[in-house]
Amino acid sequence: MLKRLDLRGHGNDSGDDLADLLPRPQMGDAVPVETVRELIAEVRDGGDAAVRELTARFDGVELASSLVPPQELAAAWEGLPSGLRSAMETAHRRILEFHRAEAAAGHTYESDGVTVRSINQPVDRAGVYVPGGLAAYPSTVLMTVLLARAAGVDDIVLCSPPGPEGSLPATVLAAAHLCGVTEVHRVGGVQAIAALAYGTETIRPADVVAGPGNAWVATAKQLVAGDVGVAAAFAGPSEIVVIADASCPPAAAATDVVLQAEHGPGGRAWLVTWDAGCADAVCDAISEIVQLSPRRDETLATLNADGFVCLVNGPAHAAEVANFVAPEHLQLMCEDAAELVGSIRHAGAVFVGPWAPASVGDYVAGPSHVLPTAGTARFAGALSTGDFAKRMHVVDVTEAGFDRLAPAVAELAEAEGLWAHAASVSRRKEWAASGVRP
Structure with a gap:
């Protein structure tokens, strides 16, 4: 063995x-990359019709619509056994507390009259993928959606492959309700990643796509990276x-x-x-x-x-x-x-x-x-709140700080042959001396 x-x-x-x-x-040898690329192109060009065709081809399910009605999520949560509901609530609390503490970390640097603040700005819309097929993974709903929530993302779309009857496991729907997912779609595989990255008539594109999956899903995420944010790890x-x-x-x-x-x-x-x-x-x-x-x-x-x-x-x-x-x-x-x-x-x-x-x-x-x-x-770590946010720097410079650092800026700009960069500091003092504030 x-x-x-x-x-x-x-x-x-x-x-x-x-x-x-x-x-x-x-892993690259396990998946025909060109085939994955072609499937992505089908969805990018064909939208919902391509998603339906690929879902029928790979999952054996004909779906008129991929969207799960919100009331089904609420009903799934209400129908959970009390023990499982309590376990999900325990996991929800611990995961959210951990990642809120992680997201809260900020940084301010002050030196020579310059103050730089690092601000984490959440993306507008996050897409998460939850595997299916061999098992149901409500834990993955919590382990992806709650990170986006902790990062400050309000709009979260979830995709997961439908079962033989065209439905998603009740435990997955219940977890999505508990975590406050905006919308849930019964779409899996490469077609789900493509839909989240490029959008269809029904599924608006996300800014970030995250979540584990088989080698086909992981390869699809690699191929859409650059057009949409994707965590560096091969999950x-x-x-x-x-x-x-x-x-x-x-x-x-x-x-x-x-x-x-x-x-x-x-x-x-x-x-x-x-x-x-x-x-x-x-x-x-x-x-x-x-x-x-x-x-x-x-x-x-x-x-x-x-x-x-x-x-x-x-x-x-x-x-x-x-x-x-x-x-x-x-x-x-x-x-x-x-x-x-x-x-x-x-x-x-x-x-x-x-x-x-x-x-x-x-x-x-x-x-x-x-x-x-x-x-x-x-070279990569666990999925984190940083995968659902961007680090934005806010730079504030006093006049005294400008006076200290302007010569270094001018020297470096001139060395690189960038005239306007150098002029942006040298001319400021000339303007100030003439009574014109920059």
């Missing part, structure tokens, strides 16, 4: 290059790396390896350990757990394709492997786990110790569970 990689004797100071020893996902199929040793119960480590794999094919699930006995025990436990899982087929698809157990020299080597993989989720289930955090540079989110399974981050910890996959954690 999990393929074994024995890296002992390699890495650290051995001079070996991990790139030669470890597989890396090639594709789920991944996890678990670093464990003999101090961790095998069943606990095994469950945590499996928990992201059950999302289905295309992801990664790795165990990294320096204890061969731990590796054997966890692999045995994984086999037992998979047989019990109602999502056995989806889990096996991930484990068989990109499930690995890596034997390493020790904790430092394990951190080196984790940094190379740059996983979406990294779980530290070993002695002195907190000390190992300082060696981690590339991961979407790190979960420390026996009481912090990645599932806590998926639902209620606070930060968004929309995280970088496919190695993009090397």
Whole structure:
């Protein structure tokens, strides 16, 4: 089930290059990019008619209208069992509190008579994508919409693929109602991303498109970036790396390896350990757990394709492997786990110790569970309020500050051959001396 990689004797100071020893996902090879580009063009040119045709082609559903009536959202919320409603409210509170605190951070810089304020200005309209198909993800509604809300966005449109009957899961609709989504559309896949980016007769375009999805959805987001704001991370199929040793119960480590794999094919699930006995025990436990899982087929698809157990020299080597993989989720289930955090540079989110399974981050910890996959954690982080706002700088200069800095401006402008730039400072003092205020 999990393929074994024995890296002992390699890495650290051995001079070996991990790139030669470890597989890396090639997400671009998994999706025909030109086909995705053509589908985007169909929606951009054909609008609602193209969306309906593609929904029929890929989802097998004929829809007269993609829009879900607002009363259906309210009815879904009222129909939730009390326990699930309470759980959603708990997640809602924690996610919103965390991201409001993040969005509130401001910055003012004062020096030499110049005051610069950084102001976060929300976009006018945000588009969020919530996956469907293999499962319902109300948590993703909370983990995307509430960030836009915390950033100050008032107009939020949500797209999610319809099920076989042409409807969306009641839990997704209920979460959308709880979060105050402006409108919900039963549209999925590439056609949803294109509609959010370019608009149709029914779906007005958004300024930002965010949310996870399969490799096709993630590729579509990359292709529309530039025409619309898109977070830098490739938020594709789920991944996890678990670093464990003999101090961790095998069943606990095994469950945590499996928990992201059950999302289905295309992801990664790795165990990294320096204890061969731990590796054997966890692999045995994984086999037992998979047989019990109602999502056995989806889990096996991930484990068989990109499930690995890596034997390493020790904790430092394990951190080196984790940094190379740059996983979406990294779980530290070993002695002195907190000390190992300082060696981690590339991961979407790190979960420390026996009481912090990645599932806590998926639902209620606070930060968004929309995280970088496919190695993009090397340059991108979790979805944040910053993805739904722009940093605007407000510059205020006193006359004394102008006097101090104008010579430097003139010198730099002249060096670049920009006459008007230089004149904008040199002429101001001439105007002031003649009694004309600039």
